[in-house]
Amino acid sequence: MNAMDTTIAPQGATGAREVTGPDGATASALLEAGALLPPGSSGREDADTLTVRTYTHAALGERSVVRLVPGTLGEAEDLALDFLGLVRDAETPEVGQVRRETLGFPAWALVNDPANGHHALALVKDVERLARQAKSRPGTAKEGFEKLGDRLGRAVPHFLPTFFEQAARIFLQFDNTTYAAAFFGKAREAERVHALAVDEQRQRAVFLEFAFAGALTVKALKQHVKDLAARLDAAEAWAQFRQLAVERCAAGMPPYASLPQDARVLIKAAGLPRVEAECDLVADLVASPAAVRAPASFWTAYRATLAVLAERRP
Incomplete structure (x- = not known):
């Protein structure tokens, strides 16, 4: 089960007080770091509400089980506790905001x-x-x-x-x-x-x-390229790989050594103009601070692409 915390409390003891949240940029950074924020603090797509879910059971008498559960995991939590004979109260107050799991x-x-x-x-x-x-x-x-x-x-x-x-x-x-x-x-x-x-x-x-x-090993990433190509059409396989590569770099991990070769395989299969596709990819990658830690082979492979990019986007 994925509840963040569990408490045994008297029935009717749930509730929340209003808290003033941080500004948008600060909230986004805190959410990225795994913080628990006041409700509505961030508009990020991967933000989730934190709910209070209260469960009762005949064996507990007047007491109840109170769990803090991210909203997207609420249904799974209810099903798991239902298996144990616990019944959820209808109300599930939203008391915070967390990053979606x-x-x-x-x-x-x-x-x-x-x-x-x-x-x-x-x-x-x-x-x-x-x-x-x-x-x-x-x-x-x-x-x-x-x-x-x-x-x-x-x-x-x-x-x-x-x-x-x-x-x-x-x-x-x-x-x-x-x-x-x-x-x-x-x-x-x-x-x-x-x-x-x-x-x-x-x-x-x-x-x-x-x-x-x-x-996540380089071997796993290279196998992922093969898996994408096998189960998706070429354009979607490239789109999925590209998004993962960019998000991975944005999350603080530098591009891996063979990324240019893996990208070129998918670009070619998708029938895309190589220079255009590579310029778009590299532009997004170098926008992340983690790109400065990319291995030398990455920069060597994209030397010509970087020259074109510098001319087009000085």
């Missing part, structure tokens, strides 16, 4: 395939057990996640990408980027092996998440 495991399964959600919920305790082992016994935890993945794959293979991403996030909590990258790779492999439908917007967000955490 991508649906993970088991939330994605509960929202997208509630009829099979019990397969995901059945693994929650095992996932929590393995998470406790991930720091002191990472090898054992890795084997455990792989065995759970085998079980899940036999019953509901479309749950595998989010399951493996969740395993990767657990290893990231302990700075184990090696295992995190391995499970991120397993998530993408499951998509290919089982020919799963891919939500391009969600996947791009996940790629950025793991790139920012240092768990």
Whole structure:
């Protein structure tokens, strides 16, 4: 479950006080850093409301369970707690603003395939057990996640990408980027092996998440180019890759060494004028401060493009 916090409170104890928020630019920067802001502070597309969700259960008597949950994850939270017999109150006050999260495991399964959600919920305790082992016994935890993945794959293979991403996030909590990258790779492999439908917007967000955490390898990026070309038409594959490359750089990660070669493969397949497409891409990349840390090979590959760009946009 993805709730930010949980409290047991007397019934009727929810509520919020009005808080004055920061200006737009400051709010955007704070949101990017993961801050909790007052409602309506930022107009960013990736901003989400933070809701208070109150649940009751006969076993709790006069007490209730109060959880702080991002709005986009609210439905998944309700379904997960419904499985435990908890009933949500009708009102869900908005008390803040946070950066939108991508649906993970088991939330994605509960929202997208509630009829099979019990397969995901059945693994929650095992996932929590393995998470406790991930720091002191990472090898054992890795084997455990792989065995759970085998079980899940036999019953509901479309749950595998989010399951493996969740395993990767657990290893990231302990700075184990090696295992995190391995499970991120397993998530993408499951998509290919089982020919799963891919939500391009969600996947791009996940790629950025793991790139920012240092768990996205160049090998994974190059495979991503092949996957895009295989499942999308050429123009859309280029558009998706271009957006990921630009957003990755804007998030603080410099362009990788073989980006020019990967971009040219997709530009050629899409039948686009190479000089125009490269100028547009490079202009967006160099607008980000992270571009100054790009490897020398990047600048060498785009030397001619930069010369054209300097003439057109001095």
